[in-house]
Every structure is written in C-alpha cells, then in structure tokens.
Amino acid sequence: MSNVVIETHDLWKTYISKERKGLFRSKTKRIHALRGVSFSVYENEIFGLLGPNGAGKTTLIKILTTLLIPDGGYARVLGFDVVRHSDEVRKHLGVMLMGERALYWKLTGRENLEFFGALYRVPKHVLRQRIQEIVEFLGIQDFIDRLVETYSSGQKVLLAFAKALINDAPLIFLDEPTVALDPARSIEIRRKIKQLRDEGKTIFLTTHIMNEAEELCDRVAIIDEGKIVAIGTPEELKRTLKGMSALEADLFGNNVEPLLRQIERLEGVSKVAMSYEASEKGTIARLRVLCDSPREILPSVVDLILQNGLRIYYIKPTEPTLEDVFLYYTGKLLR
C-alpha cells in the first residue's frame, strides 16, 4: 500500500449565519456543510471530490489547507494535524482556491507569482527560474506581464493554477480547476494535472463536472449534502451499479413530473431523475433513467413520453457514467 498523504476522520463543519426575517428580526441558521467525512488520499494519485453545488467541496478543501477549522473530527495532511500543526501543513502545500482574495489585482501575474514565492521563502534565483518554467508549462506567456485586473476569468484561473505550483509542493489542492475555462483549455489543464501526477505529485481536486472526475481522477469520492456517498476508482464506482446502465433523453414540454413517476414503475428501473436546461427554444428537460436494460424499456418509455404530450429531441441508451453512480446513491442528478 502506498503512503497516506491525507487522512480525515469524522470531519464536521457547521456554518452559523444570520438570516434576516423582516426589518428588525433575524434568525440564526445552521448549515451543516460537512457531516462526518472520513477518507484517505494516497501518495501520487489524482484524487477527485465530485459533488453538486453546495455539497461541501470547498469547505473540505479549506479545512485540509488550514483556512477553516473543523467543528469535529480530525484531518492529517502529510502527517501533520491541520489544526495543531497548521504552519507545517501550509508550508508543504500548493493551493488553488478561487475567490476575491486569491490574487492581487493591482499587480501583474508575474508580480503575483514573485510575491507568493517570496512568502514561501523560495530563494530569489530559484524563484525567477521556476516562474519561467511554470509560465512555459502552462502556456501563459501572453498575459503574465499584464495587470491581473485586466484578466479574463479563464486567465485568472490559469494564474491561480500557476500560484499553486510556486513552492514546488508535493501535494497540490485545486478547487474546481477548469471551472471558467473553455473546452480546449480545460483539456489542456487536465493534461497538465496528469503530467504533475506523473512527475510524482499528489493532486486533490474538486469538481462538479462528471466527465472531468471520470477522465482525470485515479480515485473519486462522491460527496452530497456534506457526506461521502461513495469512494473508489471510476471503474469500481461504476461496478457498484451491478450491470445497470442508463437511458438518456432530452424532452420538451410542460409538466414532466407525472412522467417520472410512471417510468419509475416500469420493471427493471432503479432510479429516474430530471434536470432542466435553458435553450433558445425554451427549457429542455433532460431525463435520465438508471435501469437493468435500457433497450428493453425504450419502447415503453417513448410511449409514456408521448402519452404525456411531450416532444422528444433525442433519446438513447448510454453506457453508465459517474452521473449514474451519483443518481444511484442520491436519487438526484449532479447538475
């Protein structure tokens, strides 16, 4: 077994926030962002935390990088407790977190990297050389010497990525690394992440993009409402579906809810869910059915759709993905 680099045990985090109730009254509200999270990450793997908005991904990354203190449980990173030995932990990490305070907007990209390199006490001559290598590695020559306030959102993401590499840390945390990137840049960044892993680094990343987790990660933990619902390699996770696969359809029309319940009652159907997407023609309802045999239920599903007065843009049986794993364990779709 390879070395454990991150170990968490029963982590809890509750946010307490004030909610305004009318002009003079407010009510405290508790949000349980993490509810007993335990897992391990091994040396030299790309470990992905996959979950929908609000699942607790950023909260977990903030605890592991010592930016937040958990309310319960513990976490050790590279052998150090994140609360008691936060300085040691911080020294050995590279972190990419998006947010207003992640970068200095009044400095150029290069000046940002010089500043953060100095914070990590990287010697000057090493730093200059390393910045040059990172700039070439990420292909960000075009804009590295411009003020950050002039950057597009994608360029800011790339600079934040560069910043995570500045101290040449063995363990790198990336919070939604491709979120603001166009498809071509996303593919390129995923390739870079793999390259870093192949050079011996350990990567912990969060994503709500199913393909990204599936394509990029050696192991994935699926998180929903503050709890890890499944963990393993993408292949292992799909195997927990016990041979089931999916039927996918894009539908157009009003009142799709009755259809869900009708499909649920068909034989061999495990889970049914719907997500909605805006398009120029109106709202499209994307249906996903997890079942034993999509081909067998296809005719009945088409009948039901038409009986409900809905139109079909397309419908097709598909191989199971991590989306289906998520559906299986939570009854919901990721999006």
Ligand SMILES: Nc1ncnc2c1ncn2[C@@H]1O[C@H](COP(=O)(O)OP(=O)(O)OP(=O)(O)O)[C@@H](O)[C@H]1O
């Ligand atoms: N500072 C805060 N105060 C109150 N609630 C918070 C705070 N930060 C996060 N939350 C809440 O905690 C929950 C988890 O948030 P978190 O940012 O960890 O989710 P996430 O998985 O990173 O989501 P996303 O995919 O949208 O980035 C959400 O319900 C969120 O609204």
Ligand SMILES: [Mg+2]
């Ligand atoms: Mg987040």
